[in-house]
Amino acid sequence: MTTTIKGAAAQKRLTVALDDVSFSYGESSFRFNAEFAAGRITAIMGPSGSGKSTLLNLIAGFETPDTGKVLIGGIDVGDTPPSARPVSMVFQENNLFAHLSVEANVWLGRSPSLKLGDADRIAVAEALARVGLAGKEKRLPRELSGGERQRVALARVLLRDRPVLLLDEPFASLGPALREDMLDLVAGIHVERKMTILFVTHQPEDARRIGQDVAFLDEGMIAATGPADDFFDRSGPDAFRRYIGDQGGTVAGSQHIARKRT
Numbered sequence: 001m002t003t004t005i006k007g008a009a010a011q012k013r014l015t016v017a018l019d020d021v022s023f024s025y026g027e028s029s030f031r032f033n034a035e036f037a038a039g040r041i042t043a044i045m046g047p048s049g050s051g052k053s054t055l056l057n058l059i060a061g062f063e064t065p066d067t068g069k070v071l072i073g074g075i076d077v078g079d080t081p082p083s084a085r086p087v088s089m090v091f092q093e094n095n096l097f098a099h100l101s102v103e104a105n106v107w108l109g110r111s112p113s114l115k116l117g118d119a120d121r122i123a124v125a126e127a128l129a130r131v132g133l134a135g136k137e138k139r140l141p142r143e144l145s146g147g148e149r150q151r152v153a154l155a156r157v158l159l160r161d162r163p164v165l166l167l168d169e170p171f172a173s174l175g176p177a178l179r180e181d182m183l184d185l186v187a188g189i190h191v192e193r194k195m196t197i198l199f200v201t202h203q204p205e206d207a208r209r210i211g212q213d214v215a216f217l218d219e220g221m222i223a224a225t226g227p228a229d230d231f232f233d234r235s236g237p238d239a240f241r242r243y244i245g246d247q248g249g250t251v252a253g254s255q256h257i258a259r260k261r262t
């Protein structure tokens, strides 16, 4: 199989929609109606427990709606298992199999078979080079830093090459400078692949850095959506401003936050 680092499947831009989706965990109930535009980066924000991870898990297929539909590219994926959905997901941690090499962990994005041919090894090496990990193919996850492990997870996303990418606070445990590097890497991959990215974060500066749109969740519902620029000036929804804290002229000092998105 030949692989190109440019990707193919991800060039197909797909909308992600939740059509009157309801779901509950015991007393926590959720109702989601939303459409996330194809090929854009949406920052998913909201208080702890508002349902951000639940929203992503419903889209990925790790949870099943009680009622309503999840549509990806207009197709109801209700009967499609997570592995067959056109989706990749990266979590805050535990994205990698501890007993497998970096190379094998990346290759799992493409195939469950761990038998790699020469062309496969080249594809993995290309993906690792793209995320700044050239030459680390044979390491085990424990021989990497936290940031490097998340880079391996992003290399796997490159090989998986799906048009939708769900990021559940993937860089929350990294320091600010490293977080910026990782966000810039995601933004760079987005420029190349144009995936539809939903990115959960509690950090306004992270949302501001790469988010084109914002969806604000509150008490199990999507309380507001819109362009990030609207959220980060005074015209943003009140509940959102209360959540991130209004520090004067602009929200959360966002005038100081470099907007790195390309």
Ligand SMILES: Nc1ncnc2c1ncn2[C@@H]1O[C@H](COP(=O)(O)OP(=O)(O)OP(=O)(O)O)[C@@H](O)[C@H]1O
Pocket (backbone or CB within 6 Å): 025, 026, 028, 046, 047, 048, 049, 050, 051, 052, 053, 054, 055
């Ligand atoms: N597997 C589960 N079983 C039972 N309740 C759960 C489960 N997962 C989440 N919940 C509950 O559902 C609610 C929403 O959780 P969720 O993880 O989606 O919130 P979140 O907005 O991502 O929060 P955080 O910002 O803290 O990560 C919470 O009250 C949580 O306790």
